[in-house]
Amino acid sequence: MNPILEQFDALIFDMDGTLIDSMPAHMDAWEQTAQHHGFPYDREWHHSLGGVPTRKTAEMIGQRYEIELDAAAVAETKRQKWEAMGAGPVLIDPTYAVFNQFHGQKKIAVGTGAERAHAEEMLEEVGILSRLDALVTASDVVNGKPSGDTFLKAANTVGVAPERCVVFEDTEIGRQAAEAAGMQCIMVVDGQICWPK
Structure with missing residues (x-):
């Protein structure tokens, strides 16, 4: 696993296209x-x-x-x-591997633009809802992405400073939201993690 993650205390995952392929x-x-x-x-x-x-x-x-x-x-x-x-969600293997490696070692949150009911349903279906330290959805913030509010609320909920959080995202709007929150962002493109050099 990439050593870059050792410097962070919390991992925040976007949901659709990053952690779950929907x-x-x-x-x-x-x-x-x-x-x-x-x-x-x-x-x-x-x-x-x-x-x-x-x-x-x-x-x-x-x-x-x-x-x-x-x-x-x-x-x-x-x-x-x-x-x-009826298209059931499936986990994206590379990001799910990161999730599993650090579960219990670092705080793990999901910050998504989906509504809460939909997000909870999806995360429950793939078996990770109960394993999260925080879930922040479009229902929980006034300003969605590209505002940084979703990720800042996730950081606040898990009690970790923004600069100690890293975000996994698959869209440019999500990357902008991570930057607006003062967090480093690692992009996920077509299900593959683009580790920084």
């Missing part, structure tokens, strides 16, 4: 939602928004395409489409 199903659900509500769908752009709460994403779609959208209705459609897929 991004493809989320992208498919957004595509179906776009068809349902009649707005354009750009998979690459949507993927770049990983970690942004669903309702906020709906608002950003309206702004991007200059169309009137009911953000709450769009978010609810997306949730229903995703749940209808």
